[in-house]
Amino acid sequence: MTETSTETGLDAHPEQHPTPTGDQWWRSAVVYQVYPRSFADATGDGIGDLQGVIQHLDHLEALGVDVIWLSPIYASPHDDNGYDISDYRAIDPLFGTFDDFDELLADLHRRGMKLVMDLVVNHTSDEHPWFVESASGPDSPKRDWYWWRPPRPGMVGGLPGAEPNNWGSFFSGSAWQFDQRSGEYYLHLFSRKQPDLNWENPAVRGAVYDMMNWWLDRGVDGFRMDVINLISKHPDLPDGVVPPGALYGDGYPFYGQGPRIHEFLHEMNERVFVGRTGQYLTVGEMPGVTVADAQLFTDPARAEVDMVFQFEHVGLDYGPGGKWDPREASVLDLKRSFARWQEGLARSGWNSLYWDNHDQPRVVSRFGDDGTFWRESATALATVLHLQRGTPYIYQGEELGMTNVPFEGIQDFRDIESLNHYAEAVGVKGERADVVLAALRRTSRDNARTPVQWSDAPHAGFTTGSPWIAVNPNSTRINAAAQRGDPNSVFAYYRGLIALRHSDRVVSHGTFELVLSEHPTVFAFSRTLGDRQLLVLANLSSSAAEYDVAAVPGWEGAEPVLGNLPDAAPAVDGRLAPWQAQVFARAI
Template sequence: MQDFLWWRDGIIYQIYPRSFLDTTGNGLGDLAGITARLDYLANLGIDAIWLSPFFPTPDADFGYDISDHVDVDPRFGSLADFDELVEASHKRGIRIILDLVLNHTSDQHPWFQESRINKTNPKHDWYLWESPSPSKGEGSGVGVPNKWQSVFGGKAWTWDQIRGQYYYHMFLNEQPDVNWRNPEVRKAQMDVLRFWLERGVDGYRLDVFNVYFKDDQLRENPGKLGRRAFERQEHIYDTDRPEMDSVLEEMRSILDEYPERYAVGETFLPTPEKIIRYNGQKKLHAAFDFEFLWSNYKPSKFLTAIQNWEKVAAEAQIWPNYVLSNHDVPRPATRYSIGEDDARAKVIMAMLLTTRGTPFLYYGEEIGMRDISLRRSEIMDPPGKKYWPFHKGRDGCRSPMQWDASENAGFSTENPWLPVHPNSEKRNVAAQQENEHSLFHFTRSLIALRKENITLLRGEFIPLKDMPRGVLAYLRKSDEETILVALNFSENMKKLILPKKSWQILFSENREDKITEDALLLFPHEVIILKAN
């Protein structure tokens, strides 16, 4: 396809590096492991891989507490390994997206270590330091500058004995927020952007980008009803400050110096208004919409999410994207209690790959990986340790990739950093590659169909009305053709009245190539894609 644009028309695949493939025997996945599996990804039909952080880190938040933004953690490899990965990926037509965490650093970062020394050092204002509130004791815990809360629980201010002030952290106290109002900080962060672009990176996923700035007066957030302390505040003053717009414009201008570069933002506490604000020709190329992540296994819920996105995309003049899974939420096979036959998994995979927008896949989603269950003593994730049993953390969706039926699922020759799922003897890449009816082959076939069909890539999305309960059906329409997608979410046969046209089958697991009737009887959990003659 001549005008194929990778971030619009392609498939983006998220890899959690420490869980993908271990080539060194330390129990952690590494960059060389990703390079070793590029042929697998190319065969699946992947156009870009988004790499979760692999930078040097003390691992308080497993890579999202970075101590050096312009290097590779030795456990994951080296800059030479990264360069090899980029070169090998590009040879296969696969782009590289980095997870860029610029709101905060590790408290072990040299910037913070210098900043905490005293109130006069060259980096004294590279972070958000504040003295205790008047008339309240230093270090008492009650003298905090305001009542802002940390996402991970507790106050967002931690007393630093060395400097004799509080520092702000929206997340863990090991993750101090940088001061984006400082021009030197801003330049340093833009230098990070350029560093990886010069090494051949094709794009960025900006982690919680809309919280870079906080209210300079530290005004209190209004209260609201909520379960946790963080949720009992309207986050007006610690997110989405006006200064954010100019930062995105500067980032976009840097990206535009390089051909076909891309930035997608993770909007913290997303709303349609925020997506519209932060996207456009001078800002981000895209922002995540997470409605699919919170939708029940009901066609009406998914349709509402799609229609909401279509409305926002039209208003903001941006391209939609859809995600069913990532490193922060339970996998869809677990969320939706999908059976071993993967029938439900095929339905939602078909929906993801036939809507109008860029699909994001999470590693292992193509083989229907499930979350692992952990005892409390096995939990690694900070929120899980803190809130167990009410919130068991995010470890479940981060287990090692299941490559084959061997010990440790072919992920590592040593004990992996998280346990391999017990089902890996049967549910793995090798087994599914041999089974033409597997979720892997289903996904691969749909990706191939999508790529060769301009209407599935960019055609208008038109939902069909008055569908039987449990059925989601829609047209994808272009000047060239009309395509009908019908998805039966239910356990029952459903009768679908077809629009008055002659139809041929583009995709089906169990039907012939023609539809001769005006109605179609859908099998339970059936996926069928038709093309109007």
């Protein structure tokens, strides 16, 4: 299916944005991310698809989630697994057809669930008709739909140092690709096959808004907006500072929260959502965003987005060299980071809460103990996340305690970011292959992209064919079939957390206060709404912990609400077993 509607769309829904009531439906909702390529394969070709999602909706309904966030299913060459889109209004045949999509949407709505689409509009694929036309020559009517620049003065295009500026790509190498035919470079903050759209051009913005309206008219319930805080670039595109040991300059100060970002997001809200009668969710993925930035983006009075994905807590285990230089993150680091965001958005705005997604390694391996205390740490980490103030997000398999993968060698990886990093680190910088592989095993995005472990059948029940990426070998032990009927499983515990959010307004609407703030391993906080209060205590370590009962006065004899150790006698008594999490309630 091709795009047939107009490219401007700038006259849609001109009414004023209504002021939110403070009781939006998504405050008590839980969102579940489906990465279709790895969720379930119904056709036997080794790649997940829409019918595979449909076949497992009972699992999602039993879990109790309210919203499905669907990673890209649009037409794509799949250089970046679908985040390089060649047609925003076509379903990629790998995933199925529009009949499959309509069936999925109708089935979700029948079950009382909503569907949120992934919106990738910082860039397109280089195979998108917009870019094909833009690249046809300097006189193309769509030339300025993307960022084209000539080589540096006096330099020959295509040679080292001739790039228009020194920015590096998120996926290694330069952020500029030379086009031999026109003698100019185009900007790509990610893969060279993902050219950045020029949001300075109102025709680009109009085409994006028109496409969003088209999907909402089709019945979807909102958008998760990929790297949306990068869409506004400083028009001069100045050089960035080159960090120690880096090959390229840091361009983030010139495209992260760029000069017109708030204008663009407010305009998007006005042209897409205002005047509609449905209930929609908008969440912006925003790498590098600060609390102060998020206060502006999520302030309801500004009408930009409902919430943002921030990256502070998932960057705490990065060393001086960044993502590929991992270190251990302390519990103190984690809880101080979460508390800073809780406090920063307490009066205006809203938090999104997540551990895992398609870009992050598995939390039970990252911040937990995926060996001796696998179940305990998976459930303890879930407790401290889901009971904060904000909307929780679950990534597929997280509700089963899926872990990182024991990749043997570079041949086992599929992720373009990981492969490019290995090639640059080993082939260009001369780093030791074993050291680079150790970092990849810990932080590669492929840890999240192995197939969902449905059963102990071959390929974990994901496919009857050969999976596009190997299944984690622990699928014979960790899988949905083994957990679904077990009241003490990770899956059952997630169900309990979700049910608590739905049934107790103190979870969805109460205030947050960190307690035991300086304890090195116990993450503890209270939630308060009216005369009801919850206390959350969790020992995030593989050793027993003691805490000062005097720091949580009046909780002796409080009602136990939820706990992750079935055989433990719950009490606020100053002691917690390894990875024990316990929730108590009282009237105040």
